[in-house]
Amino acid sequence: MKYAFIHEHRDIHNIKRLCSILDVSRCGYYAWRGRPPSRRAHDDAILLGKIKMIHEHYRQTCGSDKTWRLLKQQGERCGRHRVARLRRAHGIEAIRMKRFRGSYAARNSEPAADNVLNRQFSTDKPDMAWVADTTFIPSRQGWLYLAIVLDLYSRQIVGWSMSANNNRQLVCDALNMAIAYRQPEAGLLHHSDRGITYTSAQYRELLKQYGMEISMSRTGTCHDNAVAESFFANLKNVLTFHRDFKTRQEARSAIFDYIELFYNRKRPHQTLNYRSPVEYETMRAVA
Secondary structure (H helix, E strand, O other), X not given: OHHHHHHXXXXXXXXXXXXHHOOOOHHHHHHHHHOOOOHHHHHHHHHHHHHHHHHHHOOOOOOHHHHHHHHHHOOXXXXXXXXXXXXXXXXXXXXXXXXXXXXXXXXXXXXXOOOOOOOOOOOOOOOOEEEEEXXXXXXXXXXXXXXXXXXXXXXXXXXXXXXXXXXXXXXHHHHHHHHHHHOOOOOOEEEEOOOOOOOOHHHHHHHHHOOOEEEEOOOOOHHHHHHHHHHHHHHHHHOOOOOOOOOHHXXXXXXXXXXXXXXXXXXXXXXXXXXXXXXXXXXXHHO
């Protein structure tokens, strides 16, 4: 292991100094370098290649445990600690998530509904309960607001909308997209926070028109809508904390790509047995 470390860092540090620090002889190092790699080293190199493929395929969002589980799904026989060791030895790390802060309690124009959902974040069938929320993405042109509607069954984003303005039209467009895409039956539970866009008469009328039951988080309690908050935290972790969008259109394109091409179709979820939302729904539909 010491010789491997020296070999890996030979272009950065002096070999003589590395051997001295690690208390090994240079003769021993050069003798080791002349030998063919062991079977274990050969297998580690192959496994490392697969780890790197998963790291890039899932946009550097997977930690050691999720990487190990995805390897198992692919039929790879390896230990959790071995995967962690190889990732650590080669500097493979998931993009670090910044903690989000609870938003302010919005001023309401209409009285809020009760918290019917009550943190029951799982359902037995699609389109039984949706959660909705809004966030903002910075760009050099100004804020880009994003509204989403998420199905708690598969965590799929079934509706979304983006605008330079955080208004009733933004959230109505996201809801209309979800309705057109899923065509839910009456009785679906719709949960959101108590922001003025969600308590507005226009939005409530749309919910009633399609027979949806209304549920809202308690005042100042972001954890009542934790699944939507978690989605935004992950989106910002991947997109906004490490990028500088010059225009709103650039941010729009990146968000579309994240939602439709990555999150819904590729990103594995622990709650879905490490399947993506679309993969989970497809698998359960044919089961």
